Amino acid sequence: ILIVCTIVAVTLSALFVNIAMNTTFNKYMTDVQKQRNERIVQYFTDIYKKNGKWSSNSGDELIHEAYMSNYCLTLLDENKNMVWGMNPKDINNNSYTHTMMGEAGKGVYTTKTFNINLDGKTVGYVIVGQYYAVLLSEQDINFKNSINKGIAVSTILTVLIVTGISLVISKQFSRPIKEVSDISAQLSKGDLEVRSNIKSNIIEINSLIKSINMLGEKLKGQDLLRKRLISDISHEIRTPLNILQNNLEAMIDGILPVTIDRLNSLDEEVIRFGKLLNNLNSLKQFDTEEVKLNMVSVSLKELLSQVCEDFYTLAKEKNINIYFKAEENEFTILGDIDKLKQVFINLISNSIKFSKQNGNVWVNLKQRDDKVMIEIRDDGIGIKKEDLPYIFERLYRGDKSRQMISGNGIGLTIAKKILDLHLASIEVDSEENKGTIFTVCFP
Ligand code: ADP
Secondary structure, eight states, X not given: OXXXXXXXXXXXXXXXXXHHHHHHHHHHHHHHHHHHHHHHHHHHHHHHHHHSSOXXXXXXXXXXXXXXXXXXXXXXXXXXOEEEEOOHXXXXXXXXXXXXXXXXXXXXXXXXXXXXXXXXXXXXXXXXXXXXXXXXXXXXXXXXXXXXXXXXXXXXXXXHHHHHHHHHHHHXXXXXXXXHHHHHHXXXXXXXXXXXXXXXXXXXXXXXXXXXXXXXXXXXXXXXXXXXXXXXXXXXXXXXXXXXXHHHHHHHTTSSOOOHHHHHHHHHHHHHHHHHHHXXXXXXXXXXXXXXXXXXXEEHHHHHHHHXXXXXXXXXXXXXXXXXXXXXXXXXXXXXXXXXHHHHHHHHHHHHHTSOTTOEEEEEEEEEXXXXXXEEEEOSSOOOTTTGGGTTSTTOOOHHHHHHSOOOSOHHHHHHHHHHHTTOEEEEEEETTTXXXXXXXXX
């Protein structure tokens, strides 16, 4: 495109420059010729003034110049009788003809007659004839040719330079774009490891490369998550089923006596199993947007202090202290009170669940700029750096919690979905063995 545009632009401008130059040059030459004719008339006027009559050698001095410059002179007296005249054939055949050329009116002999006036009286006529409308000398033609050559050379040079530049530019575009398209093809085939390390100095291309690399990372993460999800679901379902099966078989075989305690513990497994299915079901409701919020005015201060109070007894079992601190304000927002309660129950119960004996949980309610901020902080087991990006994903459970603490990795997913519906954000910051802080922000 660049090359074609340049060729068109340069050719057009060369054409216009050429036309403009020719027109100006011909006008200049016509003016020169006009001055020459005036000079000839003046010359003959002076001769007549000096001699008072015409003679056969009047104007002899001009004949040589006329012959050399390829024009023909004829002198007539006042009665239009010829005093003397040059033969037009001579100038057509002379050796200068090939250097004296014209363009307009090529080769046609034309004449112009001028009156020779003295003191208001016509004393004679001079006829100037030439084969070309505009006569050009060799220098004139050389001058025109060198300008034309200049235009041609600059046209070719411009096209060559633009060709070079456009090749470099198109390489800069096409190479990364082709690479990105190759990478997306490979990603679509399932090769999620491919990345591009091309660096471009074009900002848009750079962000395109960054985006495709990010897409690769995301797809890889999602793929990992999907595999993990399937293994998690089967694990979650297999464990209670195994316990039930083993115990029931042992009871049927008479190895284990059927006691109320055993039946109760098996019942607990069935209840856990049922809870998992219920949680998965409520997740499905959020995913299919079946959930409707019942928006009322909610005092966050009241809600949080009530949830904390509900947890005091549970926390005491592990000798954990819960500290609730709120700034001077009711912090009333519009929200679904039950769903919000579910969020804070989940966050605070996690803090207790993932804290060791004698730990602490701090719940702070404060205002930051135009936002209401709730911080739930504990000094518990913390979350591994590599687990952090995934803890809001469904069924994701940190390695540690999987081994030691019960749960099914759905609580935070639901909490995040509820907060999303309230246009609120939730962030987590954690350090292993130091503690975790969840920050919820309401607009
Ligand atoms: P669950 O608690 O049932 O496992 P959640 O969705 O509530 O599921 O939490 C997901 C995971 O996030 C937990 O398994 C745990 O690894 C991590 N987690 C959540 N809260 C905390 C916390 N306060 N301290 C440490 N780890 C936490």
